[in-house]
Amino acid sequence: MEVYTIWRPDYWLSGWMKAGTAVVSLLAVVALVRALPVVMQLPSPDALKKLNSELEHRVQERTADLSASNAQLGLEVRQREGAEAEVRRLNESLQHRLTELQALLDLLPVGIAIARDAQTTELRTNEAYARLTGIPSHHKVSLSNPPFEVPASFKVLQGDCELNRDELPLWRALAENRPVLDTELRIVHKEGREVQVLASAVPLHDTAGRVCGAVTTLQDITAQKLAAQELLAVERRLQDTQKLESLGVLAGGIAHDFNNLLTGILGNSSLARLDLPPGHAAVRASLDNLDQATLRAADLCKQMLAYAGRGRFVIQPLNLSQLVRETAGLLEVSIGRQAGLQLQLSEGLPAFQGDAAQIRQVLMNLVLNASEALADKGSTITVRTGSLLATHEYLMRTDFHDLAVEGRYVFIEVSDNGCGMDAVTQAKIFDPFFTTKFTGRGLGLPAVLGIVRGHRGAIQVYSEPGKGTAFKVLFPALEQLATSPTPLVSAAATAKASGTILVVDDEETVRRVAKKILNGSGFEVVVADGGVEAVELFRKTPTQFAAVLLDLTMPRMDGEEVFRALQEINPKVLVLIMSGFNEQDTVSRFVGRGLAGFLAKPFNSEMLLAKLHAVLAGRLS
Numbered sequence: 001m002e003v004y005t006i007w008r009p010d011y012w013l014s015g016w017m018k019a020g021t022a023v024v025s026l027l028a029v030v031a032l033v034r035a036l037p038v039v040m041q042l043p044s045p046d047a048l049k050k051l052n053s054e055l056e057h058r059v060q061e062r063t064a065d066l067s068a069s070n071a072q073l074g075l076e077v078r079q080r081e082g083a084e085a086e087v088r089r090l091n092e093s094l095q096h097r098l099t100e101l102q103a104l105l106d107l108l109p110v111g112i113a114i115a116r117d118a119q120t121t122e123l124r125t126n127e128a129y130a131r132l133t134g135i136p137s138h139h140k141v142s143l144s145n146p147p148f149e150v151p152a153s154f155k156v157l158q159g160d161c162e163l164n165r166d167e168l169p170l171w172r173a174l175a176e177n178r179p180v181l182d183t184e185l186r187i188v189h190k191e192g193r194e195v196q197v198l199a200s201a202v203p204l205h206d207t208a209g210r211v212c213g214a215v216t217t218l219q220d221i222t223a224q225k226l227a228a229q230e231l232l233a234v235e236r237r238l239q240d241t242q243k244l245e246s247l248g249v250l251a252g253g254i255a256h257d258f259n260n261l262l263t264g265i266l267g268n269s270s271l272a273r274l275d276l277p278p279g280h281a282a283v284r285a286s287l288d289n290l291d292q293a294t295l296r297a298a299d300l301c302k303q304m305l306a307y308a309g310r311g312r313f314v315i316q317p318l319n320l321s322q323l324v325r326e327t328a329g330l331l332e333v334s335i336g337r338q339a340g341l342q343l344q345l346s347e348g349l350p351a352f353q354g355d356a357a358q359i360r361q362v363l364m365n366l367v368l369n370a371s372e373a374l375a376d377k378g379s380t381i382t383v384r385t386g387s388l389l390a391t392h393e394y395l396m397r398t399d400f401h402d403l404a405v406e407g408r409y410v411f412i413e414v415s416d417n418g419c420g421m422d423a424v425t426q427a428k429i430f431d432p433f434f435t436t437k438f439t440g441r442g443l444g445l446p447a448v449l450g451i452v453r454g455h456r457g458a459i460q461v462y463s464e465p466g467k468g469t470a471f472k473v474l475f476p477a478l479e480q481l482a483t484s485p486t487p488l489v490s491a492a493a494t495a496k497a498s499g500t501i502l503v504v505d506d507e508e509t510v511r512r513v514a515k516k517i518l519n520g521s522g523f524e525v526v527v528a529d530g531g532v533e534a535v536e537l538f539r540k541t542p543t544q545f546a547a548v549l550l551d552l553t554m555p556r557m558d559g560e561e562v563f564r565a566l567q568e569i570n571p572k573v574l575v576l577i578m579s580g581f582n583e584q585d586t587v588s589r590f591v592g593r594g595l596a597g598f599l600a601k602p603f604n605s606e607m608l609l610a611k612l613h614a615v616l617a618g619r620l621s
Helices: 002-007 011-039 045-107 127-133 169-176 222-275 281-307 320-335 356-372 392-396 444-454 508-520 531-540 559-569 583-588 605-616
Strands: 111-115 123-125 154-158 180-189 194-205 211-220 316-318 339-344 350-354 379-390 407-416 458-464 468-481 500-504 524-528 545-551 575-579 597-600
Touching: 002 011, 045 127, 111 127, 111 169, 123 127, 127 211, 169 180, 169 194, 169 211, 194 222, 222 281, 222 508, 222 605, 316 356, 320 339, 320 356, 320 379, 320 407, 339 356, 350 356, 350 407, 356 379, 356 407, 356 444, 356 468, 379 392, 379 468, 444 458, 444 468, 500 508, 500 531, 508 524, 508 605, 524 531, 531 545, 531 559, 545 559, 545 605, 559 575, 575 583, 575 605, 583 597, 597 605
Parallel strands: 339 379, 500 524, 500 545, 545 575, 575 597
Antiparallel strands: 111 123, 111 211, 154 180, 180 194, 194 211, 316 350, 350 468, 379 407, 407 468, 458 468
């Protein structure tokens, strides 16, 4: 204020300030006088010692408390560090176990997927599951995700019906809160791969019993299904084979007995014609009619033998295309104006071993069946020949291929554009006496089957209702090229002969006819009604007989046993086997054993004498 009053003479303000300062100072003096005695009062030395002792005690207590707290804190720190180390160890162990578990799951052939929530928003899979579905493994994939995240590389079918998400076992197990086991499904991928998939699913629960996820498994049963189908096909083929063999034995037995009767009829007819004086045209015509009826009966017998697989008689290398070409005229006459016949014949085919008459019968039966399947005139039947290399897989797709083996085959295919067949009809066409015709024996296709099986071939049939039918018949090919079939030499021996022939047959009719034919040609004949009598007669005079005419099928002692016994007595004996069965199968039983020849039943005088003269001349038949 003094400085201020230098510049401005406000002395009244300065005075007031000084007055206030004086009042304040006075008040401070009064307060100081009252407080000074208390302030100046100091504790005594004992009090100070006591206070100091109390202070030291408190410091010690506080220090002890602090040390205890520090020790407890150190213990807690160590315990925490130990716990954290244990947690790290457990986490590492858990991760290791999870890695092991995932590796184990990936090694399992069964697909496994785990849904970690009830909505399946997170689905973890193993490698097998990924392989079966095409979903990447260890990815969080689910059909519950947004559309852009849902895998669309496959579809799931049950039977022929595609399933939506809610119909799959995983979602059914979650929705119904129950296991869904062993559901057969098909997974069809976009690229066409198909897997037949056995699916199961079970729900997972938390501690409160609520559904918290699910586990589903997929087991690839494609191979098992294929194996089961193949086993079923094999069983069906075995049943068919057993049926064919059973019926074949029956047909073969009937044909054998029937052939013996036909041999008597045909032989007696031949003898009657030889004994008939010149003229008598009406009698000769009757004998001709008798021969024709006998031959027709023999043809029926051949069909039965063909069905039995024993119908081949004259085996030689054949040219399939030429055989068809030579039969074309007869085929055109047989089908008449009902349809046109178109031939597509390959040249340069390899030859095959077969019986020309039997192959013609196959062709005739197939063409006649095709013509009867045509509804409209002007339709076409196509006969095609060719060759192919048949693999095991190809043969498995054919019918009755149990005797066929891999290799080169020649084939004849007869196709039409007629009414076709449904699956039910097609399954029965080779059954004996089954027919779709109003009349008929129903032996056409069964006979075809027997001939094909007898030639160790196979048949492939394709048919659709309203579109037509195609039969492809395969015969095993030879390495040589095909040549013209060798015509049968029907040499009727008229020259007189000499020598004694032993005729062995259990049928009296056959013995009587054979004896008359041979006696008429100059031979002496001794007959035996069975194998036992034949061996006894032969043992008495083993060098008396120029040849033995021996039936193959006889009771008690069959032809093979008789042949063996005769050879033991005289190894140089000439034996001509008689049978209505397959020549190849019959002769194969005597391979390397010196069989002189084979005579097919039924036979007439010319056939018998031609065979016998050939045997006596040293020419094997």
